[in-house]
Amino acid sequence: MSPDAPEQPGILPAILRRGLVAVALLSLPASTAPAAPQPAREPAEMPGYFFEVEQPIDSERADRLRSAVEAVLRSSTSRGPEPVLIFEVLPGSSEYGVSLQVADFIARKLARAEKTVAYVPEPLSGYAALVALACDEIVLGPDASIGPITPDGGEVNPGLFGFAELLGRAKGRSPDLIVGMLDPAAELLRVRTADGRVDYVLKDRLPEFEAAHAILEAEPFWQAGARGRLDADRARSEGIVRSFAADRAQVARLYDLQGVRDATGPGSGRLVPVWLRISGAIDATTGTYVGRELSRAIRDGANLVVLQLDTPGGQLRAADDLAQAILRYEDVKTVAYVRDRAMGVGALVALACDEIVFHRDGKLGKVDATVDGSSVDPLSDRDRDVVADRLASLAGQKGYPVAVARAMALPGVEVIEALDTDAAHVMLIDRAALDDEPGRFVDQGTVVPAGNVLTATADDSERLGLSRVVVGDDEQFKALYGIGDDLIQLRGPSWVDSLVGVLNTPFMSGLLLFIGFFMLVVEMKLPGIGLPAITSCLAFLLFFWSRYLGGTADGLEIILFIVGLLCLALELFVFPGFGIFGMSGVFLVLFSVVMASHTFIIPTEDFQYRQMSRTLALLVLSIAGVVVGAVLLGRFFPSLPFFDKLILRSDPDGSPDGTGEKPFFESDSPFAFLLGETGRTTTMLRPTGKARFGEIITDVIAERNFIEQDSLIQVVDVQGSRILVKQLS
Numbered sequence: 054m055s056p057d058a059p060e061q062p063g064i065l066p067a068i069l070r071r072g073l074v075a076v077a078l079l080s081l082p083a084s085t086a087p088a089a090p091q092p093a094r095e096p097a098e099m100p101g102y103f104f105e106v107e108q109p110i111d112s113e114r115a116d117r118l119r120s121a122v123e124a125v126l127r128s129s130t131s132r133g134p135e136p137v138l139i140f141e142v143l144p145g146s147s148e149y150g151v152s153l154q155v156a157d158f159i160a161r162k163l164a165r166a167e168k169t170v171a172y173v174p175e176p177l178s179g180y181a182a183l184v185a186l187a188c189d190e191i192v193l194g195p196d197a198s199i200g201p202i203t204p205d206g207g208e209v210n211p212g213l214f215g216f217a218e219l220l221g222r223a224k225g226r227s228p229d230l231i232v233g234m235l236d237p238a239a240e241l242l243r244v245r246t247a248d249g250r251v252d253y254v255l256k257d258r259l260p261e262f263e264a265a266h267a268i269l270e271a272e273p274f275w276q277a278g279a280r281g282r283l284d285a286d287r288a289r290s291e292g293i294v295r296s297f298a299a300d301r302a303q304v305a306r307l308y309d310l311q312g313v314r315d316a317t318g319p320g321s322g323r324l325v326p327v328w329l330r331i332s333g334a335i336d337a338t339t340g341t342y343v344g345r346e347l348s349r350a351i352r353d354g355a356n357l358v359v360l361q362l363d364t365p366g367g368q369l370r371a372a373d374d375l376a377q378a379i380l381r382y383e384d385v386k387t388v389a390y391v392r393d394r395a396m397g398v399g400a401l402v403a404l405a406c407d408e409i410v411f412h413r414d415g416k417l418g419k420v421d422a423t424v425d426g427s428s429v430d431p432l433s434d435r436d437r438d439v440v441a442d443r444l445a446s447l448a449g450q451k452g453y454p455v456a457v458a459r460a461m462a463l464p465g466v467e468v469i470e471a472l473d474t475d476a477a478h479v480m481l482i483d484r485a486a487l488d489d490e491p492g493r494f495v496d497q498g499t500v501v502p503a504g505n506v507l508t509a510t511a512d513d514s515e516r517l518g519l520s521r522v523v524v525g526d527d528e529q530f531k532a533l534y535g536i537g538d539d540l541i542q543l544r545g546p547s548w549v550d551s552l553v554g555v556l557n558t559p560f561m562s563g564l565l566l567f568i569g570f571f572m573l574v575v576e577m578k579l580p581g582i583g584l585p586a587i588t589s590c591l592a593f594l595l596f597f598w599s600r601y602l603g604g605t606a607d608g609l610e611i612i613l614f615i616v617g618l619l620c621l622a623l624e625l626f627v628f629p630g631f632g633i634f635g636m637s638g639v640f641l642v643l644f645s646v647v648m649a650s651h652t653f654i655i656p657t658e659d660f661q662y663r664q665m666s667r668t669l670a671l672l673v674l675s676i677a678g679v680v681v682g683a684v685l686l687g688r689f690f691p692s693l694p695f696f697d698k699l700i701l702r703s704d705p706d707g708s709p710d711g712t713g714e715k716p717f718f719e720s721d722s723p724f725a726f727l728l729g730e731t732g733r734t735t736t737m738l739r740p741t742g743k744a745r746f747g748e749i750i751t752d753v754i755a756e757r758n759f760i761e762q763d764s765l766i767q768v769v770d771v772q773g774s775r776i777l778v779k780q781l782s
Contacts, residue, residue: 103314105143115155170190186221202217233255250266327350334364334368334426338557339554357388364399365394372398389402425667453518456482472497571683572588621634734761
């Protein structure tokens with residue numbers, strides 16, 4: 054790194070962007086006419102946010118800092134330009150563990166920011182210096198300095214060397230310089246090479262460096278009595294810091310920031326939380342309820358969503374859809390609170406959240422079966438692979454160990470702790486990755502043995518990289534996120550959600566289908582449109598309403614069902630015996646019912662085939678029940694008291710009083726002369742159709758059962774234009 058032209062990692066992308074714009078402009082075809090002058094475009098306002106990093110940095114302060122940063126990034130994503138994040142690191146003393154976590158968060162998790170800047174107004178030493186070095190650029194106060202990292206009199210933590218080198222490479226600074234700040238006892242040299250570069254090299258690494266570079270000069274870097282410490286003048290002359298600033302206003306002017314805000318000041322990080330409970334098996338109703346509540350919470354301005362999980366699992370498709378829905382809400386922070394259990398496919402929901410917090414009794418994992426109502430079905434090997442891939446994808450997106458996620462579904466995964474020699478970072482990986490890349494990872498022991506699917510408990514959640522903290526009760530959880538009782542919106546499924554859940558159970562779905570179809574048959578046996586038709590409509594209405602709110606049906610299924618009923622009506626009353634309308638109507642009605650029962654059309658996975666088979670079995674049982682009920686209805690219903698008066702019938706001799714004489718009909722009845730006449734059906738009567746009486750062909754209605762075509766019939770009653778007939782043997 055040259056002192057005359059220090060490389061600024063945050064400025065380089067802007068230079069490249071301007072270069073690409075220039076190339077694009079030069080590639081445009083030249084116009085023969087002079088271009089009209091264009092008004093100057095106002096530069097986009099670059100937002101800036103200050104975050105105060107007060108020491109000692111403990112877990113509570115680190116969590117609040119992280120929440121404030123994530124809230125800013127989420128709001129900036131939806132509102133406009135990427136912000137400049139400025140971390141004002143104040144002097145003090147902090148432990149290395151939490152300081153390392155904050156530095157790692159800034160260095161690796163803030164890619165959505167335009168740049169990160171460390172503002173050090175006063176001398177800064179100790180492990181909090183890692184927070185400043187994790188930023189893209191550093192601005193010092195006039196009398197400020199950085200280092201040493203290891204406190205005076207403290208022992209150097211050997212576990213920090215790899216992180217220090219990784220931090221230096223990631224931020225474009227000399228890794229040996231940061232190691233020298235970490236270990237002041239190490240001899241650090243300032244080396245000038247023949248190509249004009251200036252580097253900082255540890256003395257014990259000089260032979261290796263010399264083998265690759267022509268060294269012109271090498272001199273000790275640390276000044277007497279200031280080993281491991283960079284003061285403002287030295288840091289600026291070496292090009293390690295951007296500039297100086299006496300206060301925040303000067304920092305804002307240095308970066309041309311407009312509308313700079315204090316993101317950690319009073320009232321700036323006010324939480325608007327919503328707390329949703331997910332209990333019981335996860336199905337389409339659960340997904341619809343959570344999706345609806347999330348949408349409403351965002352409209353109400355919520356920026357924190359807590360999902361309290363107590364679930365044994367559920368349907369794979371429903372849980373996966375819910376996880377994908379949670380991923381889409383990037384403008385709010387989502388936290389999975391494993392209050393009791395998030396077993397089975399419930400792990401998909403937990404891993405889709407930004408953070409996971411375990412109650413001391415919480416359990417997560419063991420994705421080896423699906424739960425559908427009272428049915429528990431083990432996952433096939435193919436389904437296990439599918440679930441493992443989805444768990445791994447969610448873990449990768451949210452920063453959880455991918456190997457741990459796969460171990461929740463695959464019993465053959467052995468999770469080990471390994472040192473990545475390329476990244477100088479300890480991580481949890483699958484042993485297969487260790488074998489695939491020999492020499493890269495150093496095995497440091499097995500964390501999850503192979504043989505059984507993983508069930509993570511609160512005791513090992515931190516070691517597995519799933520949770521940062523374990524709480525003992527709800528009050529500790531609220532305190533962790535600074536949530537007050539006055540802000541909590543604790544929501545659970547309403548009575549509508551509960552009713553939808555009950556109606557979507559296999560038993561109730563089958564019952565509604567049976568009532569709907571059976572009452573249609575009953576209506577055909579009774580004159581006019583009455584109670585059976587209304588009951589049938591209500592049953593189908595409840596079926597499709599519950600499926601619509603449950604997320605498995607939409608307008609298409611309802612339209613297909615209505616069109617199917619219209620086709621059946623055309624077949625029965627307009628074009629009897631034609632056939633095509635009847636077959637189309639039956640197909641559309643059955644197809645709409647099947648489509649409304651799940652979210653896929655053609656099954657492609659094992660669990661989808663099982664769900665389809667259950668739906669078809671339920672439909673077949675409902676239709677079989679209708680057939681049996683229709684047979685019993687035709688045999689016993691006419692003889693029941695009161696109900697026998699609802700059926701169109703006549704006495705055997707054709708007269709209502711049994712005398713054999715035809716009743717008197719008004720003169721304006723055009724078909725009165727047909728009473729007692731015999732004829733033959735020209736179409737099938739279901740129960741309506743057409744029949745021939747001599748030279749007359751007219752519409753008739755069968756008295757009881759359907760009558761086949763070309764059957765001998767007799768007119769038993771005439772009411773206006775309604776001609777009631779019975780079949781003669």
